[in-house]
Amino acid sequence: MSELMEAVRAGRTADTLKLLTGLTDAERRLHLPELKELRKEMRAVPWWESRSERISPALHLAGAACQTGAAAAADWLAGADMRWRQAPTESVLRALEHRDAGWLADVAHRLARRPVSARVPYPLVSGLVARAGCEVPVTDAYLVGWVQHVGGRWDESKVLDALRVEPHLAALVAGLFTLSDLGEVRWLLEDGPHSWQSALLTLARDGVLDRAFLVDACVARLLRGGGPTDHRVFLPLLTGLALGREEERERVAEWTALARDAVSPVAGHAQAVLASLALDGELTSRQLAEASEGLLFRAEKKLVRAQLVLLGKVLAREPGTAAELLPVVAQAFGHEDAQVQERALKLVERHAARLGSLEELGWAVEQLSPVLRARAATLPGITVASPEVYEEVLPPAPEPVRLRPAPETAVELAEEIGAVLASADEGVAAYERVLDGLVRHAHRDPEALREALGPVVANRWWATSDDTHWPRMDDMFGNGRYGALGAGEGLDLLLATLQGKVSTATLLDAVRRGPNEHECPHAGLSRVFDARLREVAYRLRTDPLPLLLATPTWSTGLLEPADLVARLAEYRRLGARVGAADFAQALLRVRTDDRAAAEEAARHARELRTHEGARLAHLLSAGGPVRPPVRRRVHGPRVLLELGELPELVEGLPQEFHRLGGPVSVFTERWCGHWDHALRRHWLAVLPERRELVAVRLLHDVTATAVDDGRGAGVLPLLAESGGPAGEAVHLCVAYGLGARHAEDRLAAVDALLVLAGRGQLDAAALGADLGQLVRRGAVKPQRLADSARTAAATGAHATVWEILRHTLPVLCADLATGRPEASAVPARGFGDLLAAAADCAERCGAHGEVPHLAGIAARKGSSRLVTEARRLRAALASQALAA
Template sequence: MSALTEAVRAGRTAETLRLVKGMTATERRTSLPELKELRKELRAVPPWEDRSERVRPALHLAGAACHTGAAAAAAWLAASDLRWRQAPTESLLRVLEDRDTGWLADVAHRLAQRPVSAQVPYDLMAGLVSRSGCEVPVTDAYVTGWIRHIGIGDGSWPRDGVAHRLRREPNLAALLGGLFTLSDFAEVRWLLGEGQGSWQSALAALAQEGSLDREFLVDACVARLLRGGGPTDHRIFLPMLTELALTREEERARIPDWTALSRDAVSPVASHAQAVLTGLALEGSLTSRQLAEASEGLLFRSEKKLVRAQLVLLGKVLSRDPGTAAELLPVVAQAFGHEDTQVQERALKLVERHVQRLDSTEVRDELAYSAQQLIPALRARAAAALGVAAAGPEAVYEDVLPPAPEPVRLEPAPPTPEEVAEEVGALLASEGDVAAFERALDGLVRHAYQDPDALREALVPVIANRWWAGDEHRQWPRTDDMFSNARYGLFNAEDGLELLLATLHGKVRTATLLDAVRRGPNEHECAHSGLSRVLDARLREVAYRLRTEPMPLLLATPTWSTGLLEPAELVDRLAEYRRLDSRVCATDFAQALLRVRRDDRAAAEEAAGRARALGTPEGVRLARWLGGTNATLPEARRRTKGVRILLELAELPELQDGFPQEFHRLGRPLSVFSDRWHCHHWNHGARRHWLAVLPERRELVAARILHDLADTAVEDERGAAVLPLLAESGGAAGEAVHLCVAYGLGARHQEDRLAAVDALLVLAAQGQLDAARLGTDLGELVERGAVKPQRLAESARTAAATGANATIGELLRHALPVPLAALATARPEAAAVAARGLGDLLAVAAECAERSGAHGEVPHLAETAARGGSSRLVVQARRLRDALAEEVAA
């Protein structure tokens, strides 16, 4: 071992520096292999251990000195495994100072090209630049380091201020150019600050005293705002621009820039640009053509505040200069297509006020054509104002609903073991849907029956990294414990796949599998237990049969993606079991009965006849089952629990008689006071499989997950992603389904609200949405405080934007009376709380009524509209009252 390596291993940094300074280039190169070997050793040692903490700085220093190539030296200096404890920057600069300037410049630029995440010390890069005399590298890493250096310096906030430090920077112009082109400010945004003492105020001061080119700063700010960037980058450059306090002359010189920013920039920047353009327009510095160009983009923005401000400006210009009407009124008419009907009305009032100044028939025709975008209630006014014939009888408004999703037929089970392995691997890597899971499950069962050795060989790559796949003898107890029935069932369907794979490869004892089948999970009772236990029991019995008596196929594999099974297919499978003289798996057959389609009476009766002819107990049972229907639902009772409205279900004997013990909970009474504290069904992905347990009785599933959906609104939890699947499932959409959707519409998280909107639209497209029922439930939930009006308003607005104005209007017409009545009877001190968010709901309801032409009355709306003042609540109540009362002229 060389003296250098010994010093490095001992962590003696000062001695390492002394030794390498006295070595020749050849001696340094000779030492590299030992240093690289030491580096390899340290990679296996956690960086926070004493040995690593002590050795790494010396190793970092020695390696940098011993590399003679610039690329290799830069790679060593910036290595991620040496980043935890680096050598002091001053020592690194000293050990490299004898290299020629070209080499130092090369290393400096290579380090500067590293990503910001490499965390190359700025002092090191700047020291190399200074010693080499090279041009400063304007890269993200270098500029980010420079900003940190200016802002923090030696670790404390600089007393002499940012402006003073910037004055001392010799490469200020070049580095400022890098600041304006920096791609990501996440690391340094907090350093730039705002207000007095910030970079913005410092740069403005330097520009005022002449230390910086003011025109360069203005141009760079505007260019960066035009370019955009991160979602909050404007918080840096917009204050910088305002600090520079542009003169009117500077603003006039950049009219095209303000126009572009007002059209396309983020809202705060667009607002600033609009304010600049407004000032120029009012003082006469904008031509009508320039104003029209700016307005064309602004009037299409979604921010109502910007659109209304632009209409106000256009009105002032039109009043001051009537000659601009021919050029500006067609621009005003572009707002006729705005999503906000109040904006439409403002634009129409502006046209009504100035249309008499038009001499051009061509412009009037253009306005008349644009007026077709107005809501029905405003079109007649537009026709009268323009002096054109009113349109013919207004077509009856119809909602534009998305097509109801069609279930997808499952493909046959994978034909080869290799394809089964591929699908199983994909399911274990990410949660798949019911169709993918059932196909893979059926494929495992079929190929385990046909050629288990070939199946195990194909599954080798899939199980290579599974936790239970080790060969050690100790693995057996651990695997048995995880898959046993000691306390819990399988958490989800993917756990079931793990159990089947472990069984196929001999990692679970037969006695454990038999015990699990006999006893089942010893879980706490909760609302989900019935659904989860069916899935659990079926998978455990299938695993036991794989070990003891493989089955030729699964009976319960669905025909459709929703979980439904065609009766003819089930009869064919039972016939195959009879032909092969195979014993039916009890839980698999019971699940098949719950999945088999019974609503198609002709198909059910034909299949019943064939099943009876099989002469097997299962055939007779199936024939008897197909003779019934799914119309029977247990009696439901509404109960309240805190602010929640929940449902209790009475007993349903049909789901107990003749079914295995594990299925009986599906037919037992459901109480809202079941113990949920010990419920372990936290995996939301399992819910899609619960829906496939009872694909034609979604009310039974909805009642069992209703508390979870309530928590998305009341407790701000996640979990409404199942709603679209619930809506696509079969059976009656009753009280439980509608309450689930109601809670989803008031969920805390936007993704959950969007899922609820999807479910609502699917139910509407299927003709199964009861808008009166859902609206009444929502009104009660809003009044109780379970659903916040603002969240409901956002969901309703999203649904209406798809073209479902009549549906949402009808829903809100039934939702509003209860909270409006509560507002009318509330004490003054409680009225403000009761009114919170109701204005938003009224606004959406009014918009839907205006667009759909709906009429009618909303109880207690008149009292709210008759209140004094101009609050949003009162204004929108009057708007809704007028919209519902106004007859659209033919």
């Protein structure tokens, strides 16, 4: 072994550098094969071992110095396997200093082109650039490294000093404005007493940086957009540059584009600049109209109202602009906020005489709310069509999809298994279909199945694992040491079993003991799903099942009784032993609500003269599912449900299923390992005709979307599509979802609401009353509920939404009107939004009647949104009552 290799293997970095400096290029190249072999050897050593920590820096240094080509040297220096155990930067630079400038520049630029995630040290690249005397590489990785190097110092006042001595300052500052992702350095660039922004402004004032360039670069970056908070870096910098009036006037087109399309703070700044120009008479009416066209369609009501105020001032000062500006004002008639519509209508009414004919505004008037539309009809030249009789429009409820038979060939099955494994959100239909196909082909021809699955399982973690880097398969899938299996883990268990990766003893122990999991509300559902998968895996090894009895007929998990009878008949013909968990799951899935089909299937089941046939016949003849005993409890801000015991649900089923019949309490342990939201759709398929039992177990999770700003309402549409009565638990889940923090969760709750309404299963009075109590207790914020109400109403379900809110508002109005202490839980601003949504629905669907205590709020003095919308709702209900 050479002296150099001895030093590298001993981890003596300093000696390695001394030995390298004395070698010629030819001698360095001779060491490359040994260094590459050592690198390959070190890849198998865990990173936490002392050997890796000792050898890696010396290996990193020697390999880089012995490479001949620039590309190979850059690859070695940036290698992911040595990223956290690199040689000191100064040592690397000294080892490479004998190279010519062109070679060093090539390496520097190759390293700079690496992604930011490669974590190439900035001092290394900048050191190579300095020694090469080349042009600085303005790449994302280099810029991020530069900003972190300059701005990551403990003394932030040094930022300005560091920038003053930067030899490539102009090029690097220009690069900051084109940096694709500020995520790594945003906190360094944002405003502060000694921030980059203040440093750049100082350098611009001192003439070190070109101020005009900074202005153009800021505007261009804001136009380009980027991350949702990138404006926090560039907008303060732009305002700090204090543009003069001439500079603002030169960029009218840019301000217009920013006002129309930029994020709200940037749009607000651009609007303020345009407003100042307009009030000083430095904008033409055409330019003001172009800017207003985009602004009046923005969702931010503050911006829209400010623009209407500006248009009103210009119209009052310059009457001749009415022909160009009033049609633009009329575009606000289509805004979702009724107050915006009314402001726009007032402007049109005030200046209508200057326009002459208002016929061209007829198209816009049709977008007004019914009350405002009737008011606009009094304007000269406006013809409004007679109002049509309101007709509720509900989206069609989704229909369940019948599962296709299992794939005929092993190759087709392997392709579908690969697709399910690649999916992050396995649907019940696709999952159950490949599960049944895997069992059938394993029984029919296991060797052909293993061969077909070869490419699919080649890269699965368990197929390439060893005891050094991964837990033993016996530990992962057996011995009860881990929690219940997820959908993807369950499929991996079956595939690993087929490939001989799990011992029979482990599979048997897993079936006997089950998973080690916390006692939580989900435990009963997850245990059933888990028990069936473990049973199937054990039978694959010992006595393969010919087919699965519990494979559902429909995508909701429902199993037609005739299908189950036919499968039991096939088991009897083959003389096969039925899997206890598979049969129990089939009994929970079998459809009983079609009594004629159930009785017919029960007769055929008895004719089988088997234990399973008799058990199925008894279930089908017993009638529908038992109604669960439910009790409502208040727990903090939450309204929750407790479930009583249902022993008849699991009578005669295996022990693993008994938790389904156990009680659910608000005091049950809530922490658990069931974090995979995709698994919930499979829980619904465990009890496809008893969704109330599933909803009670999911209720606390759904409450977190509103109370704790969590996630997890995505299951609600599937809950609405499931079978069985939609009772208290289902409606409470939807109520919390409508008040969820995240818009995606609220949208899922709206979908569930519309599905229930479309299926005729929505109890609007119960849902409305629940929402009133939840808002009153602070569990649901009225602003979020208002957003959900508007979203649902926008589909055409105005009457449905009004019927819900008609039962929500009295509770809240009573607190506000009477000044009860509970009124503090009802924010006036948010309640105003809710009243606005209710008023819009009432106007559009022709509702009439009276909301208790609404008159007391409407009679208050002032013109706050709460009072204004209360008056609007009262007027809408009164006018419709008179019309009726």
